[in-house]
Amino acid sequence: MPAKSAPPRKKARGSYHHGDLEQALVDAALETIRTAGVAGLTLRGVGARVGVSRTALYRHFRDKEALLARVALEGFRLFHAALAAGRARAARENGDALTALGLAYVGFAAAHPTYYDAMFGGYLTDWDRYPELDEEARAAFTELVDMVGSEQERGRFAAGHPVEIAEIIWSLSHGMVMLSAAGQLCRTDAGTEDLIVASARILRDGLRPAPRQPVASARKRS
Amino acid sequence: MPAKSAPPRKKARGSYHHGDLEQALVDAALETIRTAGVAGLTLRGVGARVGVSRTALYRHFRDKEALLARVALEGFRLFHAALAAGRARAARENGDALTALGLAYVGFAAAHPTYYDAMFGGYLTDWDRYPELDEEARAAFTELVDMVGSEQERGRFAAGHPVEIAEIIWSLSHGMVMLSAAGQLCRTDAGTEDLIVASARILRDGLRPAPRQPVASARKRS
DNA sequence: ACCTGAACACCGTTCAAGT
DNA sequence: ACCTGAACACCGTTCAAGT
Numbered sequence: 001m002p003a004k005s006a007p008p009r010k011k012a013r014g015s016y017h018h019g020d021l022e023q024a025l026v027d028a029a030l031e032t033i034r035t036a037g038v039a040g041l042t043l044r045g046v047g048a049r050v051g052v053s054r055t056a057l058y059r060h061f062r063d064k065e066a067l068l069a070r071v072a073l074e075g076f077r078l079f080h081a082a083l084a085a086g087r088a089r090a091a092r093e094n095g096d097a098l099t100a101l102g103l104a105y106v107g108f109a110a111a112h113p114t115y116y117d118a119m120f121g122g123y124l125t126d127w128d129r130y131p132e133l134d135e136e137a138r139a140a141f142t143e144l145v146d147m148v149g150s151e152q153e154r155g156r157f158a159a160g161h162p163v164e165i166a167e168i169i170w171s172l173s174h175g176m177v178m179l180s181a182a183g184q185l186c187r188t189d190a191g192t193e194d195l196i197v198a199s200a201r202i203l204r205d206g207l208r209p210a211p212r213q214p215v216a217s218a219r220k221r222s
Numbered sequence: 223m224p225a226k227s228a229p230p231r232k233k234a235r236g237s238y239h240h241g242d243l244e245q246a247l248v249d250a251a252l253e254t255i256r257t258a259g260v261a262g263l264t265l266r267g268v269g270a271r272v273g274v275s276r277t278a279l280y281r282h283f284r285d286k287e288a289l290l291a292r293v294a295l296e297g298f299r300l301f302h303a304a305l306a307a308g309r310a311r312a313a314r315e316n317g318d319a320l321t322a323l324g325l326a327y328v329g330f331a332a333a334h335p336t337y338y339d340a341m342f343g344g345y346l347t348d349w350d351r352y353p354e355l356d357e358e359a360r361a362a363f364t365e366l367v368d369m370v371g372s373e374q375e376r377g378r379f380a381a382g383h384p385v386e387i388a389e390i391i392w393s394l395s396h397g398m399v400m401l402s403a404a405g406q407l408c409r410t411d412a413g414t415e416d417l418i419v420a421s422a423r424i425l426r427d428g429l430r431p432a433p434r435q436p437v438a439s440a441r442k443r444s
Numbered sequence: 445a446c447c448t449g450a451a452c453a454c455c456g457t458t459c460a461a462g463t
Numbered sequence: 464a465c466c467t468g469a470a471c472a473c474c475g476t477t478c479a480a481g482t
Contacts, residue, residue, distance in 0.1 A: 021465090021466095023480050041453085042454090042455070043456065043457090044438070044454090044455080044456090047449075052466075052467095053466060053468080054456090055456095055458085055459095055467070056465075056466055056467080056468095057469085058457080058458085059464085059465060059466075061423075063456080064456065064457090072449080082369065094234065096263055098429075110320055113270060118241060120404070121344070122343070122344075122400075122404060125326040127404075127405065137406070149292060151429075152229060155428045155431060156429060156430060156431075157431070158430065160429075160433040164412060164417065164420055165429065166396075167401075167407055167408075168287075168394065168398075168417065168421050168424060170397070170401065171394055171395075171397035171398035171417075171421075172235050172390065172393055173307070173397065174397035174400065174401055175392070175393035175394055175395065175396035175397025175400065176389075176397070178342075178396065178400060179389075179392065179393055179396055182342075182347065182349075184359070184373055185389055185393070186389075190386060191473080192268070195386065195389060195390065195393075198386055198390065199390050199393075202387070202390060202425060202428075203424060203425070203428065204427050204429050204430050205428045205430065206424075206425065206426055206428030207320075207379045207425050207429045208378060208380065208427065209377060209378075209380045209389065210352060210380065211433050243446090243447095264474070264475085265474085265475065265476090266473090266474080268473090274447075274448095275447060275448050275449080276448095276475090277447080277448070277449085277475095277476080277477085277478095278446075278447055278448080280445070280476075280477085285475080285476075286475065286476090294471090446481105446482090447464100447480105447481085447482085448479105448480080448481070448482100449478100449480085449481095450477105450478095450479090450480100451473100451476105451477085451478085451479105452475105452477080452478105453474100453475095453476090454474070454475085454476100455470085455472100455473070455474060455475100455481105456471105456472095456473085456474100457467105457470105457474105458470085459467070459468100459469095459471105459474090460467105460468095460469090460470105460473085461466105461467080461468085461471085462465105462466085462468095463464100463465090463466085463467100463478095
C-alpha cells in the first residue's frame, strides 16, 4: 500500500452530501420496506429519509425497480449464505441435509421478510435487466441441487434428475413461506418449522404405508 | 310462476345506465387484469371500460380492494370446482387422486392466471374483511384434506394428520405455480405438468432408495 | 337511488437550472 | 459531477351537486 493518505478514488462517489448516497438509499429503502412493506416504498419517502431530494436517486439508479433490484440482490447474497451455512452445519454435525436446508430456507424468510418480499414478491418484472440478481439466485438454487446430488452419491436419495428434485424442494419451501406469510397456513397448531420437518420426512420416506416387513422372521423385535 | 311480465325485483340494480353495473365492473376488472395484470388495475380504467365515471364504482364497492376481493371470490369458486372435478374424475377412472388434484391445481393456475393472481398475489390485506372469500378458500382447501383422508382410509397413505399433509401438498403446488409464473422454474426442459407428476410420485414413494429386497431369495427376477 | 365533476393528497419520472 | 425545483401525467378517494 502507498504510504500517503489514500488519494480520492477515480470514482469517488457521493462527495457532495453523503459519504455513500447510493448505499444510504438502499438502507433507507430497506428500512421503509421493513415498516411499510414494498407496497409502501416510495421514492419521496426514501429521499426524505436520507435528507435528499426525491430525484437525487436517479443519479444512482435507473428507476424505482432498479433500487428494489439492488435490495433483492443483497437479499439473495444473504440467502445464499444462509443456505450454504445450513448445509455446512448439517455436514459437520452429520445431520439430515434436507431438513437442515429446509429449516435454513424458512428461517431466512422468517428472519428477513423484508428481503424475501423484495426477492420473491413479484415486483421485479424485467428480471433480465439484472444479471447479477439472476446469477446470485442461481447460486442459491445450486446449493439445493448440490445437496440433492450429494445425498444421491451417499446413497441416501434414489437416482433421479437432481435439478428436478431441487425444483420440487424449492417449490415446497417457497410455497410454505408464501402461504404462511399470508396467514393461510397453520390451521393446525404446528408452526412452520414443524411443518418443514414433517415435509422433509415425507419427502424422504413418502406418504404410502411402510412396505411389508420381510415375512420370514421378525428379528430383535417381538 | 306468475303469468305477468316479471315485476321489478325489490333490489333492482343499476336501473340507471346498465342492467347490472356491479357485474359489469367485475368483468371489466377481470379483462383489465388479464391484459395489464393486477398492478395495472385502475379504477379510472375500469370505469372507462364500462363507460361510467371513475367514482361510480363506490356505489357498489367499498374501495379498490373490495373490487379485487370480488374477483378473487369468483376465482375461488372456480378453483374449488376445478379441484372437486379433478378428484371426482380420478375416483371415476380409478386414477391416482394425488396426481389428479395436483394437475387440477396447476391446470387452473395455467388456465386462469388472472384469477390466480387476484387470489394469491398478496394484494388482499385485510382478509378478514371478506368472510365469503375465506369460506370459499377454506372449502377448496378442504378438498385437499378430504383427499388425504380418503387415501388414508383406503390404505394408500400412511396415518398422519390430514390437515398437515394437505398443507404440505398445497405449499408444493402453490410454490410451483408461483415460481413457474415468475419464470424461475423449468431450468430443466420439463414442463410444470411433468413436474407435478414427478412431485406426486416423490410424495408417495419418497426420495430414499427402495428398501432392500428380502435377502433370502430373489424371485421372478434374476 | 344512482351517477357526475371538481378537488385533494398522493405517486414516478423528466428536465432545465443551479452550485 | 451531483443535486434541486418545477412540471407532467398519472393514481385512489371524498364530497357536494345534479337528475
